[in-house]
Amino acid sequence: MGVLSRAYRNISRRKIRALLVILALSFSMSILISIPAGITANQTATQNLTVNLSETIARTEASINQALTQIECSLTPSFEGFGFSPPPSGNFQRPENIADNFMPGQFGGGRVPGQFGGGPFGGRGNVAMNETLYTDIKSISGVAAVVPILEVSQGENQTIEMFGRSFTRMVPNYIIEGIPLTSLVDSYPILPTNITAGRNLQPGDSGVVLLSENNTRFFNAGVGDKIEILGQTFEVVGVYGSTGVSDVMTLYMNLTDAQTVTNNVGYITSLLVFTNDSSSVSDVAAALNSLHPELNVVTAQQRLDQLNDMRERYTAELQNAQTTLSQTQATALQEIVVVVAATSLIVLFVMLYTVRERTKEIGTLKAIGFSNRNILSQFVLEGIMLSAVAGVVGIAIGTIAAPFISSILIPTVNPIGNVVLRVGTGITPAVNVVTVDPQLMLMTFGASILLGMLGSLYPAWRASKIRPAEAMRYE
Amino acid sequence: MSETVLKVEGVTKVYTLGKRNVHALSNLNLQVKKGEFVAIMGPSGSGKTTLLNILGCIDKPTSGKVILDNVGVADLPEAELYKIRRNKIGFVFQSFNLLPYLNARENVELPMENNGKSKNERQSKAKELLAMVGLSGREEHRPQRLSAGEQQRVAIARALANDPAIILADEPTGNLDNKNKQEIVKLLANLNLTQGTTIILVTHDGQVASRTERILFLSDGKITREKNGLHLANKLMCPNCGNKLPTTEAKCPNCGSISNIKEPSNSLFEEEVAED
Known part of the structure; x- marks a missing residue:
């Protein structure tokens, strides 16, 4: 009967409670996994946009320069x-x-x-x-x-x-x-x-x-x-x-x-x-205009000018996109802080309640020779176990629902799974699906363990400090 | 004389209740020899539980010395005390204090868990102890499926798990009906006789106390009176020197002569049960 199976039995002892706690925690964890997924999609979309636009401008400029005449x-x-x-x-x-x-x-x-x-x-x-x-x-x-x-x-x-x-x-x-x-x-x-x-x-x-x-x-x-x-x-x-x-x-x-x-x-x-030669371009263009006024005459130089206008517009749009992205990231960071705090607090309160409820058990264990460390690790382990199970459930939910969850929490993600960056009318290049990759899953699982530990540390510490003589009186 | 397993010298315990100081124990002295079966009696508030908690190293005296199995425990830090509790003391509680989510065997294994014993060793020892308290075949039952008396037996088996120097039982029959009360006292007496287990039992039940060999009366934090109990008659006497033989060892610890060991008699308890 190790400390691990004791922790498991204690959790499974009160099934409804465990279920509710795991549900609440897994909701947090699914948010925790969805936000970075949404942000990554946003970043990729912005990156694609940047690459697309700069490539196109460079290519166009090169072609125009080749054909200045x-x-x-x-x-x-x-x-x-x-x-x-x-x-x-x-x-x-x-x-x-x-x-x-x-x-x-x-x-x-x-x-x-x-x-x-x-x-x-x-x-x-x-x-x-x-x-x-x-x-x-x-x-x-x-x-x-x-x-x-x-x-x-x-x-x-x-x-x-x-x-x-x-x-x-x-x-x-x-x-x-x-x-x-x-x-x-x-x-x-x-x-x-x-x-x-x-x-x-x-x-x-x-x-x-x-x-x-x-x-x-x-x-x-x-x-x-x-x-x-x-x-x-x-x-x-x-x-x-x-x-x-x-x-x-x-x-x-x-x-x-x-x-x-x-x-x-x-x-x-x-x-x-x-x-x-390129020096005669404007003279020829003028002659063309007077010979055929109905024609729309565009020289390479004009194209370059147009391109520069375009580039300015793109740069502004990109800046907009970057601003949106950093605003989104700031929002996401706040949301993550809230979720992390909420998760730890859920674990904290549940474990505090558990410790209070099991004061007599703790007293007994200490009276029969359990050390403070034994008690501490018992309760920390229970907290970790709860949030680890919730982590797995949350990752499962998040993997399926990440586009929807992130669309609620991050304004630039749309629920169909695409990121829409509102960059200039008519541009539709920046689409990227919100996906949860294995690395993110692993990180979220790690976070769930860490948060379980964080939340249960104080209750477990309190448990370990319970004096058995007093615990015995606690009925 | 047998060796002294517990020595309490001038122990005082003062609680502060608001602005008032309450002397739970005042300058208490006590000695318990190895293999003794001692009862501490007294009215509520006489300091019984406080004394037992101090003896059990789960509370500390305000002043005085407590020497348990040659170790002064009164001043030990918590980092050392838990080892004393684990290895030298076996606790038996009034309300059994079994972990409800563990079965009988697992409850008995608990004290052995952090003692470096292998899983197999722990399991076989737990089974052995459960057999000793008469619970063979019920090892895998959870407490809620055991009667009150059976639960207290499991608790006694748990207290014996690490072969402690002393068993401290706090009102072990307080939550039991008469029949189970007799059974548990009989079990403790038998353990004392056959295993030589040193037992200190706190009770306010005169009937229970009378089954021990030595009864200490506690009043206002002091031992005021002491008398012999019926259990003394069950103890074997060395045929050579007349000394009590605390264990089933064939050799008298006092004079070293070989004695014929008699099976201890249980008739006393049977009579008593019949009497009720």
Whole structure:
């Protein structure tokens, strides 16, 4: 009959009490395990956000710097702000001469939030332009090359119910980008560069496509496979890797192919104008504006400026996120302190009551030769046993209910299991599920033992100091 | 003469009740020899329990000496006293004080727990002791399934667990009916006779006290009177020198001669029970 089994028997002697105490303690323990889980999820989300944003900005900046001689011309503002807030559905211009079989939303509105447009430079124009109207651009002094581009999104319309109204928007499955496959592609940064399988498109290619990794999943095809696009068969010659966090949905093909397959012969959606050198960019842009006032002309420099604005916004948002996080952490710390205090107090009062109730037993044990230390360890052990059992139960509850418990206690955690950091409209990158990992379980179990010890130390000390002669009189 | 196992010299115990000092014991002297069966009698408030608590090392005298088995215990710190209680003293309480969540055997094992004995040793010793007090076959019963008399037997077995120098019994029959009272006194007397266990028993029951060999009367914290009890007749006498033979040892501790050991008679108790 060791001290351990005596402790066990004493606890199991009063089952209802033990049950209630364990329930109360395990509730505390489940809170104790949920708060750090929620905080970790919050931190991870913020970290992801930071990494995502800084990676994207750096990548975009690098691309822009590579192409400082580039000017983009389209009929719509071409820099859509990295895919923040998609343009409302139907907000597109549709020239009369565009084929009737185009779905609404094929031009414009096709951006997925956070998708960063079809290419590394953000979204290009989505409004069809008659190719022949712009042949005069080449004659502007300082222009080295003009690259016409057709970009058409293919996808499905999706209706979203929100605030009692329904919105329709197109969710693209893939975006067709037609590039003139001439010697231009060798001289200017038009095509993706990070080919992960097969080869890049080459001048003279036709009937072939270059897919993004995202596309390969959608089409379930790889290099050498044939895929069908709008009823026409294309051979996959290569796959390019996504350079950042966004899953690029753009597939590249010959401009002529793209125009034919989308029934857009003679139409493009944007023009890339390259100047002889970066110093002539602003002169060319001015000339472009006066020659075609309807065109939206964006130079790389403007892009950089826009990017800097964007960066400032992101930095502010990140700071907000960090502030929210540290506020949350402070709240969580207070909550943990309360829980720890509550747990120890529960153990303290229960054990004080137990010691009082068992004064005679303690007196007896001392009279028959138990030392103060024997008594002390007996009661500390009982306290630890209670809270350890509660720890196990609490961890079990916490593992299941951590997202819900932390959503109640930490304002930025939502109960579906995701962390929502309110960073700027339209950004949805920071999602992270609240999970309880084994290390946290172990730590919580350790904490339960520690708190049991903490709470029972004083009652046990009092028990050990009981004088047997007095305890004997206590009936 | 047998060796003295307990010597109390000038023990005084003063309690402070509010502003008043109460002399529970005043300058008390007492000697108990090894193998004696002693009763301490006295009215309520005469200091019986205080004396027993001081003898049992669970209370300390205000002044005076207590020498138990050649150890002065009055001034020992608690860190030493618990060992004395564990190894030299066996306590028997009025209300038995068994742990309700342990069975008879486990209760008897308790004092041996911190004494370096193996689990098997503890168990077999507990069983042996329970058999000695007549509880064979009831080792695994919890106190609530035992009668009052049986519970007190378990308590006596527990008191004997570490072969103490002295058994201190505080009103051991106080919570028992007449039949069980006789049984327990008989058991104690038999232990004293057959095992040579030194027993000091506190009681206010004259009938119980008369079954011991030496009765001390306590009044106002002093031993005022002393007389022989019936148990004396049960003690063996050395055929050579006439000295009491405290144990079943065949050799007289006084003159060293070999004696024929008689089985102690229980007739006394049987008569007494019949008398009631």
